[in-house]
Amino acid sequence: MGEDQLHIMFFPFMAAGHIIPTLDMVKLFSSRGNVKITLVITHSNSSMVAQQLENQENINFKQIEFPDQDSGLPKEYDTVDKIKGAPELFPKFLKALELMQNPFEKILQEFSPDCLVADMFYPWATNAAAKFDIPRLVFHGVSLFALCGSEVMRRDKPFKNVSSDTEHFVIPNIPHEIVFTRQQLSDTDREEFETDMTRLMRRVLETDKKSYGILINSFLELDPVYTEYYKTVFGRRAWNIGPLLLCRRQGRELQSSGDDNNVCLRWLDGKKPNSVIYLCFGSGSVFTTAQLQDIAFGLEAAGQQFIWVVRQEVDENWLPEGFEEKILSDNRGLIIKGWAPQVRILEHKAVGAFLTHCGWNSILEAICAGVPMVTWPLFAEQFYNERFVTRILGIGIPVGAPKYGMISSGVSKEAIAKALKAIMEGEKALEVRNKANESKKMAWKAVEKGGSSYNELSALLEEIRQLNR
Numbered sequence: 001m002g003e004d005q006l007h008i009m010f011f012p013f014m015a016a017g018h019i020i021p022t023l024d025m026v027k028l029f030s031s032r033g034n035v036k037i038t039l040v041i042t043h044s045n046s047s048m049v050a051q052q053l054e055n056q057e058n059i060n061f062k063q064i065e066f067p068d069q070d071s072g073l074p075k076e077y078d079t080v081d082k083i084k085g086a087p088e089l090f091p092k093f094l095k096a097l098e099l100m101q102n103p104f105e106k107i108l109q110e111f112s113p114d115c116l117v118a119d120m121f122y123p124w125a126t127n128a129a130a131k132f133d134i135p136r137l138v139f140h141g142v143s144l145f146a147l148c149g150s151e152v153m154r155r156d157k158p159f160k161n162v163s164s165d166t167e168h169f170v171i172p173n174i175p176h177e178i179v180f181t182r183q184q185l186s187d188t189d190r191e192e193f194e195t196d197m198t199r200l201m202r203r204v205l206e207t208d209k210k211s212y213g214i215l216i217n218s219f220l221e222l223d224p225v226y227t228e229y230y231k232t233v234f235g236r237r238a239w240n241i242g243p244l245l246l247c248r249r250q251g252r253e254l255q256s257s258g259d260d261n262n263v264c265l266r267w268l269d270g271k272k273p274n275s276v277i278y279l280c281f282g283s284g285s286v287f288t289t290a291q292l293q294d295i296a297f298g299l300e301a302a303g304q305q306f307i308w309v310v311r312q313e314v315d316e317n318w319l320p321e322g323f324e325e326k327i328l329s330d331n332r333g334l335i336i337k338g339w340a341p342q343v344r345i346l347e348h349k350a351v352g353a354f355l356t357h358c359g360w361n362s363i364l365e366a367i368c369a370g371v372p373m374v375t376w377p378l379f380a381e382q383f384y385n386e387r388f389v390t391r392i393l394g395i396g397i398p399v400g401a402p403k404y405g406m407i408s409s410g411v412s413k414e415a416i417a418k419a420l421k422a423i424m425e426g427e428k429a430l431e432v433r434n435k436a437n438e439s440k441k442m443a444w445k446a447v448e449k450g451g452s453s454y455n456e457l458s459a460l461l462e463e464i465r466q467l468n469r
């Protein structure tokens, strides 16, 4: 081990939307010379992670003991996917997250890294690292706009000034005019009553203030205004080091886990450029059956070709009668029940637009592929992401999602059809597509040697080296 070699430990939250960018981040850090990585993971994710990172000499894994007995959760519930189908286990899951502090401290003591990058869902990690004099960076996996917007929302409470859940109000004291309604806010934003989740989120935000800084999966040119705002108004440190997924590229191609024989990719090969809409709502979104049917009616009415990924369990008769047979016989659409190779699909030249739930990873993937979006936020920080994409970047059209919720409903088939048409045809479609292409160029440039994200990571690594000396 060279004198100046840095040892960085990563501890991701065990959900796809957090593990995927963390693996990219691990690859990125390890590609920057003289950096050794230890990745701490729970048992259920270990084989997937090992597969993704095989043959990488400077990356080691450490499996963390899951506090099954003390939390009352079976061992195999060490990943969020398991909890999704069983909300009654959520409090125990949160308890398990808390109880991981002890086994994690043992790992810190054993490995003694120079720096810890731990997910925001482990607020205790900053104190744990401080015990061993290790700086802790927080990985939120969201944009600075979303962090700033939601912090101001909680601080200034503009939703108190409206008389109904559907009345519009503007987030005050930020550089853009961003409109919300109260029913589009999470419990954490509204802070009207205490739940385990609101308590956890409050601690997460307090922890940001005490940590060394935060790592952002974005790039300066995409969000210069809120990068500046975060630093000057909140007085905290942030490094834009993304889009992290671009470290997956080989030559000019992006690589994801999908293979070239994938049915979606083969189907797209037979389609004209920009002629297909891709619909996917992240790793675990759920819709009512009525809403799924309205999506089908909306697709029908929009008259566009599509690939629609449906990841939830569905009833036998979840689609309008004859819908699937018709789209297959017309060769107009594909319905994928399961996991789609999203990055490869978005990159395919036949894909002209993306109907997305506005998860931050999905948005970045669309930006890197230059694909404009129809935005349909559901929960988490997705309503902020929607505003960012449609109001600030101008690379998307909103479907008009009315309400925050884990189970989504309330968007009419007419609204769906209108947005899907608007993103594919006419002047607005062209304008949005051109802007999406500009964002794509900026994204690729940011990660090139000498680009903004490249330089920010160099500066961060140098700073940690200096601290170490």
Ligand code: UDP
Pocket: 016, 017, 018, 020, 280, 281, 282, 283, 284, 309, 311, 338, 339, 340, 341, 342, 343, 358, 359, 360, 361, 362, 363, 365
């Ligand atoms: N994803 C995928 N195939 C699917 C569904 C999701 O590859 O069928 C990937 C997607 O490319 C993204 C991640 O899963 O990298 C989802 O992350 P995001 O932040 O968009 O949403 P979340 O799942 O966290 O709500």
